[in-house]
Amino acid sequence: MRFFKKTSIDFMSRRRVWYAVSSLVILAGFISLAVKGFDLGIDFLGGTELIVEFSQPAPIGDVRTALERAGVTRAEIKAYGSDRNILIRAATVATVEGVAVGDRLREGLKAGFQDNPFHVLKEDKIGPKIGAELRRDAIYAIIASLVAISLYVAVRFKFAYGVGAIVSLLHDVLVTLAFVSICDGFLNLEIDQNMIAAFLTLVGTSINDTVVIFDRIRENQRIFKTMPLVDLMNKSINECLSRTFITNGSIFMVLLVILVFGGEVLRGFAFALTIGAVTGTYSTVYIASAIVLEMAQRTKAKTVMA
């Protein structure tokens, strides 16, 4: 069984078109972020979050009225997976009229839904200090992983490959962020610790794909010493095409399964990874390899001019 016969597609010549496409997606993401803002989860915001399950559907409006009656105003209320599960978030861990916010929320719900009993699925209280720290750590972690991976690639291959790696990883992070921001609202796609874990993982799987192609280029370079880099790259990508589709296809399939059957807690995580699987495959060709090519051509141009 073979999906691909021996192919010889000229990937690299169309790279400028794809630069534009990538830029557009990232731009759309920035616009969406500017309009919607970051939908940060409780981990990074700090505050009190309660996820409750009612025995019958509970309209969000009713929940809001019940909570307002209990003295908790400005709480964020949204459905969590189904219309019986409600997520309630108050921006503070402090007390309202001497009662901890969590208890206040419970009391309010109990009073407002006397014939619709509920139980608490999950309760988080994050102090403001922790929230700020986690935010800082998350940014450090992503930057650290980008740098560490690019350094490794630069050492194992060549400097230009390291640059290609870091740009393509940054690209993947931004594209995924764009999709997360745009699709938030249809799905619960808050940026929480799990989401950051997903970002770090997609960085890992994306570089995995890139390294496989780089490895092939390195190998072909040794065999076909005089072949121009563009042709070498096209040849290598074509040779790996089958593997690229089979591997990333199965990763995509696996992630799709988690997205559909993995439950609400893992949804954001699986979503980000699914987008990451697609953009990671694409960026290997049109960002990582393309950048290496651009850099090589530029240095060549310089030597010619000198």
Place this chain on the structure above:
Amino acid sequence: MRKYTSKLLIVIASVALAAYFLYPTYKDYSLHKDIAPLHGEDSLAFITKHEKEILENRTKRIKLGLDLQGGMRVVLEVNILKLIEDLAKNKDDAFVQIMKEVHEATRTTDESPVLLLRRKFEERKIRMSRYYGSLRDDDDKIYASLEDEAKKAIDRGMEIVRNRVDQYGVSEPSIQKLGGSRVIVELPGVSKEAEVRQLLQGTALLEFKLLKDPEVAYRVMTEIDKILASSGVVDSTAADSAKTVAASDTSKIATPEGELSPEEFAKKHPFFTVARVSERVPGEAFVASDDKDKVRRILDREDVRRAIPNDMDFVWSAKPDQRFSSADKKYFVLYPLKKTAELTGGVVTNAKSTLDQGTGLPIVTMEMNSDGSREWARITGANINKRIAIVLDNAIFSAPVVRNKITGGHSQIEGMENLDEARLLEIVLKAGALPAPVEIIEQRSVGPSLGEDSIRSGILSSVIATLLTVLFMIFYYRTGGAVADVAVVFCMVFLLGVLAAFQATLTLPGIAGVILTLAVSVDANVLINERIREEHATGKTLRASIDAGYARAWTAIFDSNLTTFISGIILYQFGTGPVQGFALTLMIGIVTSMFAAVFITRVIFTIMSDRFSMNINFG
């Protein structure tokens, strides 16, 4: 000797090792299944019968994270700022202003508050001795002693929390220090928030309580023994305990009725079988740590409680007793105490553990304020040669004998086994004097039903993902794919085995990590199989194609997995709880998948082609 024999042995050995580590997890699961349909008395009987087995398997199984089994995770922070504020004397406006600035500064930096405080003093050219230590001390000395106090406060906070959690009786709690001033407490299966808050945050209570007269205590214990014997509740393990007791002492057990065999002793004296008394240390009872719950249950019984006098309480020692415990068997002491405290710990102003200059033995000295000293003199004067227990949050840390009347508030406690024990006592005594102010800065709780849902959807998606991948591999690569599938199965078994060996915790993102490992493992085989196909297409023999395929694919597999591993390390560093679980499974998965996908498949192919001369179909 065929060349694959040793490799095959390696494979078999690793499978055996994984099975060995996974067995407790399986056994734990099957024991749970056995208990599930039982109720009340039956389940209790089952638990007592299999107690040892259950405990042993539980400690060795793969643990489920709080997000899967439900429970509470609390991060406490010791408020160092408050501590250094409390330690200062002659606080004036300038000091209040400085504290305010230090407080501001702590929000933006991780540096120690003590260091920040020192800088503020230096900026203003104020000597620290204005508020701390004695006037002659220079800043260096005061700074060092404040840092020391801060460090001790964290140890104290941690010890107080550990002590309380131990007394609370949560199964498998985890208490860890995090960074400079934080303590993480994880309480599986606990969801009562108010209780936990009380447990972790309330002020520590240090008390001094008199031990009851040994004769009275023995009488009460004999009474309890009789009640148990007559009610006829003899559990089957009692005879076993009696046997081990007999084995360690003498073959027969000497009692007032003459010598009895262990079985007879267990029948006649159910209480003394688990709570051993000795002539050498009258008034105390020794309980093996395995029997602690049993004795607790006995003391909770209605009829037993009636037999205990109103002013008397049985209180446990906080730690196993050093004198009788060995590495594999630990004994706690059950002390009979007078219910009302003679004195509470608020009067203690200082405590210090040192080595006695004369004897070289570890001692702890304790100072009290003037009110406390007066009371202390009266109490010690009236109870010479009796014992006073030092009780923190209802657990006994020491029960020294009063030698003479102590006036002036300066006491010295001797008889510690080693300096560590003395240090612990210092911590305990100081808990009364300087409560380490702890604050809850993070609290997460997951209800058991969400945990169950998560496990169900986690397992469902794992099964679907595995099936799809396995079927696709066979469909696309035929025999090559089937061998890759075998590798995937091995990879999963190894992954779980390593998790069990590390006694790691499986979290929901961890399950996602397991599924992702599946994909990584498949990827390695896709790389290899594609390469073998390519080599085969150039006209090489099957055997040569396989060899070349593995050799060529190896660098790609190694480099690509290593980069993913790097992001795993960073993830582990950054993440907390569940996310760390994911990072750990991902990293272990990368290693096991490389072993399974590269090494094991190779062995299988070699055996297939060499031993059975099979023509392997790569699709």
